[in-house]
Amino acid sequence: MAERMRPRQEQLVVVGNEPVGSYTLLRVARGPVDPGQPGQFFMLATRERLLPRPMSLCLAPAGELGFLIDPIGPGTRGLCDAARGERITVFGPLGHGFRLDVAHPVIVGGGIGMAPLPFLAERLPGAPALLGFRSRELAEASALLPGAEVVVEPTLVTEPLTSLLASEGDITPFACGPEPMLRAVGALSPRARLAWEAPMACGYGACFGCAVAVDGALVRLCVEGPVLEAARVEVAVLPAGGLRSPSGAASLASRGKAAA
C-alpha cells in the first residue's frame, strides 16, 4: 500500500445528483480526498443502512468526485436519492486500480460496469472504447464516454472486441462489466485487466467478505483487486451464475410474470 494514496474518511457535501439514462450521477465536493487511480473505489455510506456501498470513481472533475450509480437495491437507491447539500461519508480511494503501462489499451464496458471507464479514459487518451448495454435507455449513460462504440443487446460487446482483436492482435482490454462479460473478455485475451465485483462490507481488508479465488487461493478482492489480470482469476468461486449474470439478474418477479 506504500505507493498508493492513504485512504481518507470524510463527510463530503453532495453538489449534484443527475439522472443519466436509468443511472444517476452523484457528484460530491472532493474536500481533502484524493481521487486515486482509475479502477479504485470508494465506500459510500448510505442513509439508514448499516453498511457502506462500494462505488468506482467515475469522474474526477476539479474539486469533485463523481459516481455513476445503478439503483438496484436499498443502498444504491438511498445514494441516488441524496439531496444537494446533504453530507455523505466517503472512504477511499481503496484497492488496486488499472495499471496503465501497456502500449495499446482498449476500454470495454458493459452496463453499469461502465462506471469506472470515463475516469480511466481520461488517463488513456486516444484509447478506443467499446460499450454494451441491455437497452437503449441504459445506453444513454454512454454519453459520459464520448466517442465510444456502443452496442445494444442482442449484440454483445464481445463482438466488436473480437473484430478488434482479429485486426490488432497486441491490444490489451481494460474491462468492467457483468461477470459473464468479464469471463468472455478474459477468454478472448488472457492479459486483459478486469475490474471484478464481490459483495463488500468494509472495502479495506477487515471483513474477508469479498473473497475470490486468484491463482487457486482465496484472496480479498478489495485488497488485491478489484482490478486483476484475467488469467489469474478463477471465477468458479463467485456465486453461482455470478453477481450480475443474466441468470442471476432474472428475478423471481420477472420470471413469475412471464409465466403468468
Next chain:
Amino acid sequence: MAERMRPRQEQLVVVGNEPVGSYTLLRVARGPVDPGQPGQFFMLATRERLLPRPMSLCLAPAGELGFLIDPIGPGTRGLCDAARGERITVFGPLGHGFRLDVAHPVIVGGGIGMAPLPFLAERLPGAPALLGFRSRELAEASALLPGAEVVVEPTLVTEPLTSLLASEGDITPFACGPEPMLRAVGALSPRARLAWEAPMACGYGACFGCAVAVDGALVRLCVEGPVLEAARVEVAVLPAGGLRSPSGAASLASRGKAAA
C-alpha cells in the same frame, strides 16, 4: 366496553405544534376519531420508534385533538418535533376516563399530569382547579386551564387541597400527576379519582405490560384505568419510587453534576 366509543386507528394530520412553557401542544385534525371522555388516552405512533406512546387527550376543540407533551425521551421528543402537515398514527380513545357523577369535583394536577385536565375542566364547568409545578417555566402550561390556582415548589399542590378539604369536606378530587402526588391526594381523600400511569406497549389490553395492583390483584391499567378510585390502588407494585417521583426523576446526570 359496550358503552364506550369503539377505538379507531387513523393517520391524522398535524395542524399545529406549539411550545407551552417547556411542554408542547400537538394538535391533529380529528378526522373520524372520537375524543372520548376526559381521562381517556390515545396511543400515538412516533417517528422511527417501534412502540406507540400513550397520551391523554388535553383539548378537544372542534375538528381537532390536542395533546400536551413533555419531551422526556425519544418518543415524546419525536412527537414534539412533528411538523405541520405530517401524518401521525393515532389509536383511541382508550381506557376508562373520569366518571363525572359527583356533586363537588375539584381538579388537581401536577406537572405534565395536568395534560388531561383542560378537557376535564370543560366537562366540569365551575369546578375549582389546583395546579402544582416544579418551576415557573413549567407553570406556564397552566395557561391551558384559566382560573386555576397555581403553586410552585417548594409549595406542593396538596397544601391548597388540604385547606379546601378542611373547609369543604364533601369535595371529590379528580387528580393527575406524579405518583407521590397521587398517593398524597389518595391519602387525603380515599374517594379521589386518580389518573395513574404505567409503561404501556399497546394501550388496548394486548401486552399485559401495564399491570398495577388494584384491590390486591394485578390488573391492566390500560383496561381498568387509567382512572381508578384512590382507595382501590395498591401503589406498592409500581416501580420503586414510582415513574415520576422526584427520586425517580433525579437523574444520574444531575446527581453526578451536583457532586462534581
Next chain:
Amino acid sequence: MRLLNASGCLDALTAPEVAAALDVFVTKTVTPKPRAGNAPVRIAETDVGMLNSIGLANAGLDRFVQETLPRLSRLPVPVWVSVGGFSAEDYAASCAVLDACAEVAAIELNVSCPNVEAPWASAWEIVAAARRETGKELYAKLSPSVPDIATVAVAASEAGADGLSLVNTMRGMSLDPRTLRPTLGTGSGGLSGPALRPIALAAVHACAQATDLPIVGMGGVSSGRHTLEFLAAGASSVALGTVLFSDPGAPGRIRTELSAEADELGLASIDNAIGAAFRMPAGVLEGAAVTKPPKSKNRSISGAILS
C-alpha cells in the same frame, strides 16, 4: 397460509375485532396455577426491538377453563391454547384438562426450557407427556436460545408434536439512560420485534429442513414482505406479535400486502411461495404444488461455523 397472533400479544376479549381478522386466535400462556407475573417495569423499548418481562401473568388453568374459554368460543375463529409449566407433569395435566374442552382447536406447548442443561431432552419430555394426555393438535413452541434449534425440533417431532411454533423471545436487556440500571424490573427480559427476524428466519429454515412438521413462523414480522419471507423459509403459517402493539390493524394490512406480493410474483396463491427458499433457481415458484424442502437426517454440525 394462516395468519395467527403470537401468544401473549393479543387478548381476544379486549380486542375481539383484531382477533376476528386472524385465521386462528392463540391465547396467552396458561399455567396450572394463577401467576401474578413479574413486578413492573415489564416492558421497554430498544432501538431494535422491545423487551418484556411479563412473567407469564395469568389467572391459572381453572379460571381460564371456567371463565375465559366460554367467552373465547364466541369468536369467529378457532382457538389455540398456549400451555406453560415448570415440569412435564404440569404440561400433561393442563393438556388432560384441555383435551375435554370442545372449544380448543389445538394446544401450543410453550417449551421455555425448564431444563437448561439439555433443551432437546426437555422438549422431548414435555411433548411426550402432553401427547399421552391429548389427541388434539399439539404445537411445540421453541426458544431460539439453543446451539442448534433443529435438534430440538427433531426431538419434538419424535415425541409426537404435530407442528412447531418458531420462535419465542431471546433474553435481552436495556439500561435506563439516566441511572444506567436495568429498565425492566427483572433486569433482563424477552427480546421481540425486528431484532428477532433474521434469527427466526434461520430457525424456521433449519427446522423445515430437519423435520416434516408444519411450522408457524414468527419473530419481528410486520409486513407482507416479512410474512412472505417466513413462508419461503418453510413456514406454512405466520404469527404476529409485537407489531400488534403499534398496529392493531396489522392483520388486514398484511393480508393486503401479501396479495400485492403474490401478484408481483405472478403467483395464483401465496401458498405457492411456501418453501421457495429451498427450491433450485430454475424451478422457483413454478407450478402450484408445494415443494417439500429436502430432509437430511444426518445434518452436519459443521454448519455451526459462522464467522
Next chain:
Amino acid sequence: MRLLNASGCLDALTAPEVAAALDVFVTKTVTPKPRAGNAPVRIAETDVGMLNSIGLANAGLDRFVQETLPRLSRLPVPVWVSVGGFSAEDYAASCAVLDACAEVAAIELNVSCPNVEAPWASAWEIVAAARRETGKELYAKLSPSVPDIATVAVAASEAGADGLSLVNTMRGMSLDPRTLRPTLGTGSGGLSGPALRPIALAAVHACAQATDLPIVGMGGVSSGRHTLEFLAAGASSVALGTVLFSDPGAPGRIRTELSAEADELGLASIDNAIGAAFRMPAGVLEGAAVTKPPKSKNRSISGAILS
C-alpha cells in the same frame, strides 16, 4: 477501560492506523490448518444487522506464526491471538505453540460450540486443555446461542479462564428479495451489529453477576453511549466489530464520545461507570472505586421465565 476490535473485524496489516487507535489488537481466529472459508456470497445486510459466513478463512497456525505475527509485533499495541478449532486438542496444540511467542499478549479462545449437546461442558474442556499448555492470559469467547450463558461462563472460569469475551454472533438468515433464496452461500450465517446489542448486554450482565472474571463486551457497539452501557453492565473492556466496516475512524470517535459521556455524568474517569447497573440508585457512580457486582453461586433458573 480498554477498547479492542472484535476478532475477524479488522486486519491490522491492511489498516495499521485503525489498529493503532485501539488499546489491544485481536487477530482473526487462527485454526491449526489453513482454511479457505465458505463459498461466496459471504456477507449480507439486513434491517437490523449484518450476516456473515466467512467460515474461519485463515492461513493456518504455521503461516500465522511465521509470517503474520512478526509483522503484527511492529504494532504500537499489544496483540491478542484468537484461536479456533474442532476439538479441545486443536485449541491445546495452538496454545502450546503461541505460548512460546513473545509477541502474543493474550489468547482468546473462540469457543464456538463444537459440542452442541452441552455448551458448558465443551467450554470447560477447551479452556482446561488450553490452560494446561499456556501461562498467557486466556479469554474465553462465548456464543449467546445457549439457554443460559452464565452457566457456560462459570464453567470457563472454573476451567481456568482469565477473562470472558462476550458475545459471538447468533445464527441468522436473509433471503434475496427477488429469488427468495438465502442470500448467503451457506444459507444462514452469523448475525452481528445492532440486533445483537440487547442480547449481548444481557449476556454481559448475567456473566458479570455469575463470575469474577474481567469481561470484554461486544455486540452492536457503535457509539460512546453503547460502550458506556456495556461498562455499566459489567464489562471492563469493549470491542468494536461491525461498526469498523462502516467507520474505520470509530475508535477515535467513540473515545471522544465516551469522554463527553463521562463529563455529562460528572465522572473523573469512565472506569467509574463499570458495574453501574448493579449499584443501588443511592450509591450510583459515587466515589471512584469500582463496585464489584454481587456474585450469586446458586443462581436461580426461574429467571429464565421471560414472557
